[in-house]
Structure formats: C-alpha cells, structure tokens
Amino acid sequence: MTWDDGTAYVEELAPGVHAFVQPDGGWMVNNCGLVVDPDGASVLVDTTSTEARNRALLAAARERAGAAPRAVVNTHHHPDHTYGNGFLPAETRVVGHQRCREEVLAAGLEATRVITEPDYGELVVRPPDVTFGDAMTLHLSDRAVELRHVGRPAHTTNDVVVWVPEQGVLFAGDLAFNGGQPFVLEGSLTGFRETLAWLRAFGPEVLVPGHGPVCRGGAVDRLLGAMDDYLALVEGVAGEAHAAGLTPLEAARHHRDHAFSHWAETERFVGNLHRAYLEIEHGTQPWRRLGVGEVWPDMVAFHGGPIGCHA
Numbered sequence: 001m002t003w004d005d006g007t008a009y010v011e012e013l014a015p016g017v018h019a020f021v022q023p024d025g026g027w028m029v030n031n032c033g034l035v036v037d038p039d040g041a042s043v044l045v046d047t048t049s050t051e052a053r054n055r056a057l058l059a060a061a062r063e064r065a066g067a068a069p070r071a072v073v074n075t076h077h078h079p080d081h082t083y084g085n086g087f088l089p090a091e092t093r094v095v096g097h098q099r100c101r102e103e104v105l106a107a108g109l110e111a112t113r114v115i116t117e118p119d120y121g122e123l124v125v126r127p128p129d130v131t132f133g134d135a136m137t138l139h140l141s142d143r144a145v146e147l148r149h150v151g152r153p154a155h156t157t158n159d160v161v162v163w164v165p166e167q168g169v170l171f172a173g174d175l176a177f178n179g180g181q182p183f184v185l186e187g188s189l190t191g192f193r194e195t196l197a198w199l200r201a202f203g204p205e206v207l208v209p210g211h212g213p214v215c216r217g218g219a220v221d222r223l224l225g226a227m228d229d230y231l232a233l234v235e236g237v238a239g240e241a242h243a244a245g246l247t248p249l250e251a252a253r254h255h256r257d258h259a260f261s262h263w264a265e266t267e268r269f270v271g272n273l274h275r276a277y278l279e280i281e282h283g284t285q286p287w288r289r290l291g292v293g294e295v296w297p298d299m300v301a302f303h304g305g306p307i308g309c310h311a
Helices: 051-065 079-087 098-107 189-202 218-243 248-254 268-282 292-303
Strands: 008-014 017-021 032-036 042-045 071-073 093-097 130-132 135-139 144-149 160-164 169-177 206-211
Touching: 008 206, 017 051, 032 051, 032 160, 042 051, 051 079, 079 098, 093 098, 098 130, 160 189, 169 189, 169 218, 189 218, 189 268, 206 218, 218 248, 218 268, 248 268, 248 292, 268 292
Parallel strands: 042 071, 071 093, 093 130, 169 206
Antiparallel strands: 008 017, 017 032, 032 042, 135 144, 144 160, 160 169
C-alpha cells in the first residue's frame, strides 16, 4: 500500500503497529508511525514536512484507524517531524518533551527560509500542547505506548523514543538514520554515542529510524554499531584537525573519502565537525546552542553547490 507520491509505503510491523516509510530519506523527508487498538483509537508518531505529504499521511492513518488519531507524539522539534502538527484536528493532542515545545516555538518557520526548494503549502506552527519531562505512558485499550526522553542531548536536546513493549517495536526518531549520515549539530557527539547504547538496552525486535528503511532482528544492532563507528570517526577527525588548526570545513575536505562517505547527506559531516569542535573547546556542560543556519554555508560549500531537497 503506497501513500504520498507513490514511492513511500506503509509497513505493518506487528498487529496494529505501522510505519509510514519515505525510503529516500534526506532533508525534510522522514518516517512516521501509527499504533492502533481494536476500537480504532490510535497514536501517530511524528508528522512530516509539507502540506501535501501530511494530508497523505493523515489519510493513510485514518484508513487504518477509521478515525483521526487521539494523539501525535513528536520525537523531537525538527520541522520534518513537526510541521504537520498544524494539519491535525483540534481534538488530536500533540505530545512532546517540554523542550520540544520551546524549540518548535523558537524555530517557527525558519527552516523554510534555509531549505527553500519544497512547496510547503499553508503551514501553521503548532507546538506540543501536552509536555512531559522524563517519561509518559499513553494507554490504548489493548496496549501501552511508552514515551521516554533520552535524558541528555543527542540528536537534539529533546529526543524522545516511542516504545511499544508488547510488540518489541521502537520508534527511534532521528536517533537512528539508516543509509544517511546522522546529524549531531543541535545535540552532542558524546551524548549521541551514549544514547546508542541506551537504545540497544531496549532490545527491540523492530526499530523504525527517523530516516531510511525499517530494521529487524540483527540488523538493528548492526545499524546502531555502524552509527557509533561513524560518530567515533567524526570525533577522531575533529581531534586531529582541531589540534592542527584546521577549520571544520578544511577538516571535512581533507577527510572527504572516509569510511562512511557513501552514506547519503555527506554535507552533514561538516555540521557534525562543528559540534565536535565546540565540545573540544567547551566540553558538553552546559550544552551550547549551534543552529543549522550558522553552518549551512559550510555545508553548501562542502557539498559543492546548493543542497537538494525532494520534499
């Protein structure tokens, strides 16, 4: 069953648990999820980036549940996961970490001025209206849907996973990228690596990444291990290049052909080096803000021209 433009699809992960997969990934093209009980009550995991994509997502979700979702969980504040909140019915509650609400309000529609290629449609910023700190559980008639905050900056400061323990399904948001380089600019390299071990501890049978195909069985551990290896590479390059007095862009160009350069969105390498440099110079406490707009010119330069977006 396809949705959106025909390239995306719905994958049933377990009875009543679905992933909405946009397999191309990339900027502003993310995965979502849905948990439905036998009575048709449902929880949506994330929205997506444009009006057209969100209307298709909500139609596909309604097809499976028979009604609008009771709640949507934002796994973090980034616009590809939250811009669709404004297309939800008023009675659907938007749930997220307390910092997610703050960041959605602070960012507004800034991403549309950085990544200008998509037709976003008539977006309305809608932050989470139900927030929590460490954990929250949403109860459907036949199962619990557990929300856990990471507890540290990782991909962002407000990353939340959605865990369906009875089916062993973990919606990881952008704590997992399958086929693309993870992005750490607004989080922490140290925290992200610690969080990968935290994800493993759930022992998921199925992991839904924020971008890229779903992982099952042994592929889950292989993905998390590869991501940790990538982040270790970024740390190593940053340490060597910083000591040599190179800028993050110079360091990225010098190490362009690294072991993970075949992963998509290679320009994220530069952004990740900027975060690594900040942690070398200032440590991780307190966390320091570093936004996409600040480093986008370096990312474009490393990419060799405008960075495409097919949202």
